[in-house]
Amino acid sequence: MSPVRMPPIRIEARHEAWPLREAFVISRGAKTAADVVVVEITDGTHKGRGEAVPYGRYGETVDGVLDAIRTAAGRISTHADLPRELKPGAALNALDCAFWDLESKQTGIPVSKRAALPEPAPKVTAFTLSLAAPEEMAAKAASVAPLSLLKLKLGGDGDDARMRAVRQARPDAHLVADANEAWTAETLTPLLAIAAECGIELIEQPLPASQDSILRDTPHLVPICADESVHTADDIPHLIGLYDAVNVKLDKAGGLTGASSLVAEARRNGLKIMIGSMVGTSLAVAPAMLLAPCADWIDLDGPLLLARDREHGLRIDNGIVQPPSPELWG
Template identity: 50%
Template structure:
């Protein structure tokens, strides 16, 4: 039976906006893929990211080019060679996983080797701003067990101190999004040590992170923009202590699971993170997140509204997705 491809774009408003070191956003622009085979439907969502040279229009065009191949019987396994890693392949890969689950009756978790999925604690993101603004935002979220603090370079010691004062009992991780430099690394690291931060994401630009091999790392440092697929791990091993697996970078669940297994074998700590999308983008990421040290899949909590049905959040705990959403 022929599999038909549908592609569309959707825009979801962000509650209060979202700011990181590279800029601010008011909406999450996503691309949604639907694969139809008879009565069965599989869906996937991706978030094109300009940092990696992606746009909504370009990603949609790359996906639509695969339509004839899909009609001729392209499989999820063959997709891994047919497209490069990135957002476009992610949406298709996740839609294939969902379609396979729907037509077989075997949940995606079981197909991935997880018999009984468990609830997961997600980090909750504090957007970049002035120390006073970040303290005010943190005060509203101070009862959440794990906060992820966006930093921006200059002024970060004051930001992290303000956040810690506003949430004295929360666990903290920080994400600099490549905004630190070799000159500011030591001062910013010391501020994080003083605040009891337990993980620092991507402090330096990916094209100059080799200097991490020479810097003191009293807090584990996690690769995000420097990591895309399992092929990157050998280079990163001397530089980083942890890796952030995102499906829009790996090109889907299939490679994410390969990356997870290899990272574990190399003794990396593992975070499973996300771009700013809906529950349809988060749901497939809950597969590798079952084995992660850190989970950062809070994007639906940052939107004004989400897909229905969406993931179920109880505070910062995420329940595995229902089949009507994905998998």
């Protein structure tokens, strides 16, 4: 990151709630709105924005993330101050992305160039099918026929029927699945066999992160992707021999800076890459889109799940996400 000489800045953070089109259901619960934290950093002339989604799986809450940002704000004057003040997580993500955006607007140089990332390009995103009865998931899959990559949220009991029903409904689609830690040591191999039978390309986090060691001696009939088991580049050495891919999320890695390091370390170790996100607006997805050219899959469909998106939102046509406009971010 090249340094930018900055005038005095002001950091503000707030909570926003964005209603969803329909309930979003995974193995750990359901939500009807995207509760996000937005950070704005201004130097009096330019303003940078970042958005993060507190991750309840790790004890994060909206209030806790806001408190962390506001507590750290008085000790932050430059982008380089962030790692000293905050650990990877939603608060660091929102601040990191806001600084990247601000510095881009101050210099007139796109974030992709300043961060030495590939030229942003359109990419097909997965579209998530919430956890539901097999027939409901099959009907939803059939109703989005123009979308070529679908992601099934699984939950343990009944996952065999869910995978088969969606495959029958959409024989043409590329399928990936996310078990969100809901499988067990006993069901792992039989369900992987059914996933292979159904032509599913990837299974995310089948077991609880605490049971990762089981994967070492399990035949990977379908490639297995770490999600809850990976946060930052420091986690990669512990995943070798257990996983075939990693899901990179800015909210876990601590922003575009941490996520870029995680992608690079995963690639050095021969792991495939999914770029993912929590359910948020286009402002949360925009920085992640800069990593899309480095990915084997992207799962950045949050804006499609909203009842409405923010102004200058990402353009998504038939599942193809366009890079963000400067008016949105970066």
